[in-house]
Amino acid sequence: MKLIEYPNEILSRIISFLDTPSPFDDEILQKPKSALTPFESEAGIELTTIKASALKNLTLTCRFLRALTLPVLFKHAVLHPLLLSDFLSFLKSHDLSQHVVSVVAHVPGHYNHVHPAWWARLLNEVPATRLSIIAAPEVFAELARISLWSSDAWAFDMAFQILQLDQSPEAARMRIDYDDLPNFLVARPWQNMVVNEGSSLLAYTTYEFFLRRTPSLLTALHLNSSGPGDALFANLLSFDFVAIFPFYNHVDEVLKCVRKMRRLRRLFVKLCPEPESTWFRDEIEAAGGALDIHDPWNECETSWTLIAHSVVFLTTAHGQLCELQMDDVKVEAMRPTLEQGIGSLLKERWCYEDPASGIWRRRRVEQGSPGQG
Structure with missing residues (x-):
């Protein structure tokens, strides 16, 4: 029997085995x-x-x-x-x-x-x-119709960043009026958001690096008190933030945006490079080794503490956060410090899912009103 003689349902099933997730998402x-x-x-x-x-x-x-x-x-x-x-x-x-x-x-x-x-x-x-x-950071600012604080962009050399937004199938069929164009951030009721700002490592080679302001859509939305940005944040159910070795003061600005996400159910954070990647060494070599390699890790440790405090803030009657995932536990040398620091602040309201998982879940008694636990 020839392949094309099989019923459509069987052929479709065979073809489905060749289906894969988006390579970009990987x-x-x-x-x-x-x-x-x-x-x-x-x-x-x-x-x-x-x-x-x-x-x-x-x-x-x-x-x-x-x-x-x-x-x-x-x-x-x-x-x-x-x-x-x-x-x-x-x-x-x-x-x-x-x-x-x-x-x-x-x-x-x-x-x-x-x-x-x-x-x-x-x-x-x-x-x-x-x-x-x-796109480049300034392109995202243009999309959001805000001014970008980019005077220090040269120090970071971030050619590309990523913004990913998810919407429901129902929202995907809504029509946008070309003659009354909305702000891109609220053109659809986006539910999930991923921001990848790239690496800040090169900025550590500059004088008084901690005074540099990261070119960032999130920072711009915060500093400009963007109404569309606040509306976007208020609707999000999931938020992923990826920024390799950001300064802790920049993470603090991002977390001010996160605190506006009162419907947020899941928070994912990654601040360290993949353990098997080589670009950390490559960027240090490209910079001529002109940085103290302890500085990026110290910034990470401080940032983890700030993240835990923001999670505690959202663990209130006004927040719905129930899952925190810290991807940095994959860096084995830093895992004990991260787990102890996060766990000591979340304490009894959250439980660590599994050893080395990087996932904390809010205890059920904390997720509902009294009597629902």
């Missing part, structure tokens, strides 16, 4: 890098994994299998704003728009002069539940 905890290379492929969509290559090969066999495979093949897309029209035309011609689950947009420049805004067109025509943007 690397979102790494130092942000350029995503421009994918735009050399058809419609600006990246196909990198072995399974993705197998799916692409399957689409070349016959029209019947191509029709069954395309919705899986283009489930996760990468695009350049200047190629948006071609991207949307490609999806429309193959009836794929409703199958796109996530979109990664690399924004290498300023495109707010284009009307309607590229992000509004994308959100209106592609009901993806996840939008990730890779």
Whole structure:
């Protein structure tokens, strides 16, 4: 019996075994890098994994299998704003728009002069539940319509940062009015947010590094008392913050934003590099070794204490936080210090899930009103 003679349900099931999560999500905890290379492929969509290559090969066999495979093949897309029209035309011609689950947009420049805004067109025509943007800090400030405190940006040399936002399937079908364009931050009722600010390590090589202000969307939202930013924070259920070796005073500014997330259920924080990565050594070599290697780790320790205090703040009648995950426990040398420091402040209201897990959960009696525990 030939493959194409099997019922559609069986063929779809076979094809589903080649389905994979977005490769971008697998690397979102790494130092942000350029995503421009994918735009050399058809419609600006990246196909990198072995399974993705197998799916692409399957689409070349016959029209019947191509029709069954395309919705899986283009489930996760990468695009350049200047190629948006071609991207949307490609999806429309193959009836794929409703199958796109996530979109990664690399924004290498300023495109707010284009009307309607590229992000509004994308959100209106592609009901993806996840939008990730890779851009320079000043581009995010432009999207949010705020001023960025970037006079020290040269010291950090952060070419790229990442902002990832999730919405519900119902919200993904809401229409945006091009003639009354909302602020990007509140264009949809975003529920989950991931911010990856990259590495601050190079700034440690400058004189009085602790006086430098990190180029950051979150800092700008805090310092500008942004109304749309506050509205975004108030709606979030989950927040992930990744910033390798940030200064503790910058973490404090970020935590002031976190304290506005009163509906927040889950908080994820990563401040250290991956144990197996080499870029820590690479950046020190690139900087000529002109820094005290103890400084970044000291900043981390202070930041962990500040995080624990903010968790305690949200463990009140006004907060709904019930899970804290500290990814830095993967750094074995720092794990005892982190676990002891966090645990001593959370005390009896929280319990540590498992040894070396990095996950603290709020005790059930603390999650509801009296009598619900």
